[in-house]
Amino acid sequence: MRQKVAVLGSTGSIGRQTLEVISALSDRFEVVSLAAGRNVDLLSSQIEAFRPRLVAVADEEVAARLKSKVDDAVRVVWGRDGLVEAAIAGDPDVVVVAVVGSSGLQPTLAALAENKTVALANKETLVAGGELVSQVLAGGRGRLLPIDSEHSAIWQCLQGEASDRVAKVILTASGGPFRTASKDEMERARPADALQHPTWSMGGKITVDSATMMNKGLEVIEAHWLFGIGYDQIQVIVHPQSIIHSMVEFQDGSLKAQLGAPDMRVPIQYALCYPDRPPVAWKRLSLLDLATLTFEPPDLERFPCLALAYRAGREGGTAPAALNAANEVAVEAFLTERIGFGDIARCVESVLEAHTVTSAENLDSIVEADAWARQEAWEWIRRR
Numbered sequence: 001m002r003q004k005v006a007v008l009g010s011t012g013s014i015g016r017q018t019l020e021v022i023s024a025l026s027d028r029f030e031v032v033s034l035a036a037g038r039n040v041d042l043l044s045s046q047i048e049a050f051r052p053r054l055v056a057v058a059d060e061e062v063a064a065r066l067k068s069k070v071d072d073a074v075r076v077v078w079g080r081d082g083l084v085e086a087a088i089a090g091d092p093d094v095v096v097v098a099v100v101g102s103s104g105l106q107p108t109l110a111a112l113a114e115n116k117t118v119a120l121a122n123k124e125t126l127v128a129g130g131e132l133v134s135q136v137l138a139g140g141r142g143r144l145l146p147i148d149s150e151h152s153a154i155w156q157c158l159q160g161e162a163s164d165r166v167a168k169v170i171l172t173a174s175g176g177p178f179r180t181a182s183k184d185e186m187e188r189a190r191p192a193d194a195l196q197h198p199t200w201s202m203g204g205k206i207t208v209d210s211a212t213m214m215n216k217g218l219e220v221i222e223a224h225w226l227f228g229i230g231y232d233q234i235q236v237i238v239h240p241q242s243i244i245h246s247m248v249e250f251q252d253g254s255l256k257a258q259l260g261a262p263d264m265r266v267p268i269q270y271a272l273c274y275p276d277r278p279p280v281a282w283k284r285l286s287l288l289d290l291a292t293l294t295f296e297p298p299d300l301e302r303f304p305c306l307a308l309a310y311r312a313g314r315e316g317g318t319a320p321a322a323l324n325a326a327n328e329v330a331v332e333a334f335l336t337e338r339i340g341f342g343d344i345a346r347c348v349e350s351v352l353e354a355h356t357v358t359s360a361e362n363l364d365s366i367v368e369a370d371a372w373a374r375q376e377a378w379e380w381i382r383r384r
């Protein structure tokens with residue numbers, strides 16, 4: 001029998017690649033629901049190709065536009081409740097959470113509460129709600145499998161290893177488009193410059209996060225919750241070629257690394273098929289074609305967002321939720337040219353400074369911290 005899959009964020013970079021993987025493995029998987037924001041044209045062609053029973057979109061106006069394009073057999077829902085419904089309706093075996101931003105948290109919690117397997121691309125979920133997600137996981141039979149390539153690499157390196165053998169995990173970072181840029185060049189950077197990622201093709205928000213290295217900071221917090229590892233045992237190393245996706249160092253000094261072409265379909269397929277590894281049609285990594293693999297330490301002075309994320313992670317409670325929400329607002333303001341590139345870190349730092357950290361053990365406190373930080377960030381932007 002085929003496994004039923006819900007794909008949340010189906011029109012995005014990860015969502016589209018997830019549907020490619022599902023198409024290639026159509027004897028193993030079927031789509032029961034899709035969720036997206038506003039891209040009605042792409043969503044209606046996905047509905048035609050994959051025949052889901054339920055589709056969720058951002059709001060009622062988008063839902064009306066979609067309904068006029070698809071047949072009545074598809075139920076169209078909207079908003080936050082619609083997104084949650086898409087995560088559980090049709091009893092999916094796997095829920096792929098690939099929406100962008102902290103909107104991934106509630107459908108993830110809902111799916112885990114129903115003991116589903118969640119394949120998680122959306123890193124903001126664990127940044128904002130890692131503590132709560134861990135509680136739900138500990139109290140039920142749901143499973144959380146990473147799609148993010150670095151975390152997939154760590155997960156693969158940890159197969160067959162007891163947790164007390166781990167000395168540290170090493171997250172690799174490409175360094176983004178400004179790896180070798182001066183501080184002045186970075187201050188003057190425009191959205192088009194930040195959106196030029198050297199090795200990965202991704203959605204706009206994560207591409208800007210890669211340029212500030214906030215992406216790596218969010219991944220540090222994500223790794224903390226996924227693998228139950230302390231912040232002192234999580235190291236970031238810049239590896240511009242993005243061939244080693246991450247590493248684990250063990251107590252005996254051995255390092256295990258996972259290597260592959262920079263292609264998100266590989267970790268997506270691993271999460272969907274785990275522990276199987278069916279053959280793929282796409283390009284494989286040829287070691288003989290590689291010139292060199294290089295490594296360097298991150299420059300925390302030019303990339304202060306990485307240090308801010310470590311700080312928020314160590315503070316715990318609602319600090320990471322506030323960091324994440326402020327960053328979402330600042331990235332949006334940068335992309336719409338309301339603030340400069342360097343302002344992203346300054347805005348996030350100002351919000352973190354002003355935030356009163358509380359416990360993040362329930363959804364209300366996370367939602368409240370998220371909303372507070374968004375407002376605080378917009379006020380900072382208005383004062384610029």
Ligand SMILES: NC(=O)c1ccc[n+]([C@@H]2O[C@H](COP(=O)([O-])OP(=O)(O)OC[C@H]3O[C@@H](n4cnc5c(N)ncnc54)[C@H](OP(=O)(O)O)[C@@H]3O)[C@@H](O)[C@H]2O)c1
Pocket residue numbers: 008009010011012013014015035036037038039040056057058083098099100101103121122123124147148149200201202203204205206264
């Ligand atoms: N791209 C990568 O290679 C990559 C790698 C690792 C991790 N991730 C993580 O995966 C997540 C998705 O990244 P991405 O690059 O795929 O982003 P993306 O291309 O911007 O796609 C985001 C998706 O979320 C949907 N969405 C936005 N608002 C929504 C709402 N209110 N309700 C339902 N859906 C909504 C978008 O729909 P519309 O476009 O229809 O509005 C789109 O389908 C992020 O958390 C990112 O950090 C991405």
